[in-house]
Amino acid sequence: DTGVSQNPRHKITKRGQNVTFRCDPISEHNRLYWYRQTLGQGPEFLTYFQNEAQLEKSRLLSDRFSAERPKGSFSTLEIQRTEQGDSAMYLCASSLAQTSYEQYFGPGTRLTVT
Amino acid sequence: LAKTTQPISMDSYEGQEVNITCSHNNIATNDYITWYQQFPSQGPRFIIQGYKTKVTNEVASLFIPADRKSSTLSLPRVSLSDTAVYYCLVGPYSGNTPLVFGKGTRLSVIA
16 A cells, blocks of 8 residues: 555536545545645645544535545545636545544645636 | 744755744644645645654654744755645644644745
């Protein structure tokens, strides 16, 4: 296992379309996080899972966003009815619960909404 | 969560030692100080974490004074490949508190 992977790396979509991103964490990590990053800003927390349970969601996560981690392994982040303001880098990270400040990030999925 | 303040940007020549200071006046007793590095178009990378005094690894050193109200990330003999954004974060070692990133310090290393 070489690290956290994310697919796709890039996604261009038209406004109003739905998109889904996938994250595969480091296999032994029980925590998985989603962040969003826009140009010039640090990553912003969206949500996280411990195993398959979604433990926290940021107020940034509108109703159009949903995340799942059905078997406690990979996770998906879906954005429905995309808006131009959703254009950003979506980052996934994983960690062990007992060392949650040491997170390992994937390369991100860059979303462009036209 | 303790708020952190760090310089927006720094420039350095190759081969120099770079020190990036982060202020965290409201750090709590159980908070650790963690630094991440982010290259363009990549996710952040954990580089070092400490609670007090000095921590050193193969990438950097972290100096934390006794009052813990600030910390300094030290990068020895930087190269062009150290050009990145460096984030200082403060929070518990483990728990349910998500990472809160500021804007970080953009380090530019010049040949």
